[in-house]
Amino acid sequence: MALHIRADLTYDFPSPSETLLMLEASRDADQTVLRERLSVTPQSDLVRRDDGPAGERRAVFTASGRVRILYDAQVAVRRETPRLEGAAQVAIRDLPPGVLRYLRPSRFCPSDSFERFVDREFGSLRGGDRVVAILEWIAGHVDYVAGVSDAQTTALMTFADRAGVCRDFTHLAISLLRASDIPARAVSAYAWKLDPPDLHAVAEVFVGGGWRLADPTGKVEACDLVRVATGLDAADIAFMSVFGRAVLVSQAFSVTQADDEIAQGVGRLDAVAV
Structure with missing residues (x-):
């Protein structure tokens, strides 16, 4: 396309x-x-x-x-929309060197603050199954509401407010994934069929031996995205x-x-x- x-x-x-x-x-x-x-x-x-x-x-x-x-x-x-279910979690020792940095906390994604939560909420799941569960949890607990966040909002603030826009959904997803020892990074992209049109923030997760795109807001399929920039969080993209x-x-x-x-x-x- x-x-x-x-x-x-x-x-x-x-x-x-x-x-x-x-x-x-x-x-x-x-x-x-x-x-x-x-x-x-x-x-x-x-x-x-x-x-x-x-x-x-x-x-x-x-x-x-x-x-x-x-x-x-x-x-x-x-690009096809990748399948996440069943994708294996890669042991840290087997991750490519360039992927390791996406396990660590960053400015807007204080993942170390979520470790107890993800162990309690998703402890029985690993790899792509945990990714899917995290995305479903966000969809069920966070509302898409414009104006409730700003350029300084972190994932911790979104977790407390339970509302935000694509940037906030992505930061929260990245934080929960990194807290699960799953590398995750932020991607900015042009998105087809997004209403209203805008540059869209989505997450990319390393499972099954490679990077797979996922939209935490559920608004856009990976196949409808044109990638622009990739980084630790919004500060990079x-x-x-x-x-x-x-x-x-x-x-x-x-x-x-x-x-x-x-x-x-x-x-x-x-x-x-x-």
Whole structure:
């Protein structure tokens, strides 16, 4: 399936500020960027700083005054929704070196505070079966409510409030999984059929010998996601980090099927990356 994604952001910068963007679709085995364009108006030199565990793409520029940032792309997604039930838990000694860091607590995911809870609630389960049970517990005990959390909300706060948005659901899931000795990390993604359209935060869990995507909110299937960034928690996957001050003027995201456009010749394989 091919998806047409678009992000249109306008911000006011009171003074010149270096700004890091992570809006571009990552390049990995499960998705291919067919065409794309990232532009900044007024024009500014973009410096590439691509790296990360899953093909993340970063651009840095200096913003001043009113700035419009536009990302437009077509991406072919070849990802199926993974099966979690029955997936084996990997012993810590057998984990790949790059996976070990996703067992540890992080800024928004204080997993060490949940160890007693997961032992009591899910102690009889391991691996993918425990992942499924944790996701079901979150679905049954946490309400999706906008406005009850902010950029400082941690998984402990969400656990107490029992409400939040995708970021909060993901942080709680990651915390419960890491407390279960199951590596888990945060992923930002464009999501087809998400209402309202937005960059969506989901979890990725290491069971059965590999990483498997799961949406703790239950709103989106893994096959309908275009991965952007991957990290320990929201601090690593923010779509824009401003080293200074910025005031939001407007922002809009859209994700639509692009297969018809490609059939008509609109989606040529002329990848343009600025």
